[in-house]
Amino acid sequence: MRAMVLEKQQPLENDPLILKDIPTPEPKEKEIRVKIAICGACRTDLHIVEGELPPHKMPVIPGHQIVGKVEKLGKNVRKFKLNDRVGIPWLYKTCGKCTYCRAGKENLCENAMFTGYDADGGFAEYTVVSEDFAYSLPGNYTAREVAPLLCAGVIGYQALQKTGLKNQGKLGLFGFGSSAHIIIQVAIHLGLDVYVVSRTQKELDLAQSLGAQWVGRIDDDMGTKLDAGIVFAPSGELLIESLKKLDKGGIIVSAGIYTTPLPGFDYSLIYPEKCLTSIAHTTRENVLAFLKVASEFKIKTRVNEYKLKDANQALLNIKNSKISGSTILIIE
Numbered sequence: 001m002r003a004m005v006l007e008k009q010q011p012l013e014n015d016p017l018i019l020k021d022i023p024t025p026e027p028k029e030k031e032i033r034v035k036i037a038i039c040g041a042c043r044t045d046l047h048i049v050e051g052e053l054p055p056h057k058m059p060v061i062p063g064h065q066i067v068g069k070v071e072k073l074g075k076n077v078r079k080f081k082l083n084d085r086v087g088i089p090w091l092y093k094t095c096g097k098c099t100y101c102r103a104g105k106e107n108l109c110e111n112a113m114f115t116g117y118d119a120d121g122g123f124a125e126y127t128v129v130s131e132d133f134a135y136s137l138p139g140n141y142t143a144r145e146v147a148p149l150l151c152a153g154v155i156g157y158q159a160l161q162k163t164g165l166k167n168q169g170k171l172g173l174f175g176f177g178s179s180a181h182i183i184i185q186v187a188i189h190l191g192l193d194v195y196v197v198s199r200t201q202k203e204l205d206l207a208q209s210l211g212a213q214w215v216g217r218i219d220d221d222m223g224t225k226l227d228a229g230i231v232f233a234p235s236g237e238l239l240i241e242s243l244k245k246l247d248k249g250g251i252i253v254s255a256g257i258y259t260t261p262l263p264g265f266d267y268s269l270i271y272p273e274k275c276l277t278s279i280a281h282t283t284r285e286n287v288l289a290f291l292k293v294a295s296e297f298k299i300k301t302r303v304n305e306y307k308l309k310d311a312n313q314a315l316l317n318i319k320n321s322k323i324s325g326s327t328i329l330i331i332e
C-alpha cells in the first residue's frame with residue numbers, strides 16, 4: 001500500500017514524510033482492516049512530525065481522523081461487517097486495567113496508545129484497529145465532511161463540556177482553526193454567545209460568518225467579561241492573556257496537546273476563583289457523545305483538500321496559518 005511515512009522528526013520545510021510502498025497490515029483477532037477514503041490532518045500531526053512531541057513508534061504513519069470502509073475482518077469481530085463505514089480517532093487502545101481506566105477516565109490511561117503516534121495511522125491506503133476503538137459515523141455527513149469531526153470536533157466538544165457552560169453564557173475561543181470553526185457551531189446551536197480572538201484576518205472573517213458575537217485581536221476590548229474560554233492556539237502567552245478576559249469564577253480550558261511555556265503571571269489573574277485547566281485526549285464515551293450531537297444537526301465543516309502525497313504541504317500550511325477551517329487528505 002502507499003503511505004506517507006515519518007522516519008525522522010524534522011521541520012516540515014524538509015519534507016519529512018516520505019511516500020512509500022509498504023506491506024498492507026493484516027488485522028489480528030478482534031481487529032478490522034479499513035480501506036481509507038479520507039484522513040484529516042491536525043496540529044497534533046504537525047507536533048509529531050516536527051518533534052514538539054517526543055517520538056514514540058518510529059517509523060510511523062501519522063493521521064488520526066480516519067474515515068473508510070471495513071475491508072477485512074480479523075477473527076471474532078462482532079461489531080462490524082465488511083463494507084461498513086467507520087471512523088478511527090486519536091484514542092487507539094487503552095489497557096482497561098489501570099486506575100484511570102477502572103475509574104472511567106480512560107483518556108488518562110497509563111498505557112494508552114494513540115493513532116498515528118503509537119500505532120500507524122491514516123496517511124495511508126489501509127490501517128488496522130480493534131473493533132472496540134472504531135465508530136459508526138452519522139449518516140448525514142460525507143466522508144470529507146465527517147473526517148475533521150473525529151479529532152477537531154471531538155476535542156473541541158470535550159473542551160466545551162469542561163467549561164461547564166450549558167445553554168447560556170459568554171464563551172471565548174482563542175485561535176480559530178479546525179477545532180474552533182466546528183465548535184463555534186455547536187456552541188451557538190446550544191445558545192451560547194461566542195467571542196473569537198485570532199491573529200489572522202481570514203480566521204476572524206470565518207468566525208464572523210459562522211455567527212460569532214464579537215471577533216478581534218487579543219489586545220482589543222471585548223466590552224465584556226467571559227464566563228469561559230477555550231484556547232486552541234499552542235501559545236503559553238495566549239493562555240495567560242486569555243485569563244485577563246475572564247469574569248470572576250471563570251474557566252479557561254486549553255485544548256492543545258502542546259503549548260509553548262507559560263510566562264510568569266500575577267496571582268490576581270487566577271485569584272477571584274478563576275480556573276486554568278486542560279483536556280487530555282478523550283474517552284470512547286466522549287467520542288460517542290459528540291457523534292450523537294453531530295447527528296442531531298448539520299455541522300458545516302470547511303475543508304481544504306490535499307492528495308496523500310502532498311501531506312507535507314498540508315501540514316506546512318497548517319503550521320503557517322495559510323488555511324482556514326480543516327485540512328483533509330484524499331486517499332482514494
Ligand SMILES: [Zn+2]
Pocket residue numbers: 094095096097098099100101102106108109110111112
Ligand atoms: Zn488504562
Ligand SMILES: [Zn+2]
Pocket residue numbers: 042043044045064090151152
Ligand atoms: Zn488531532
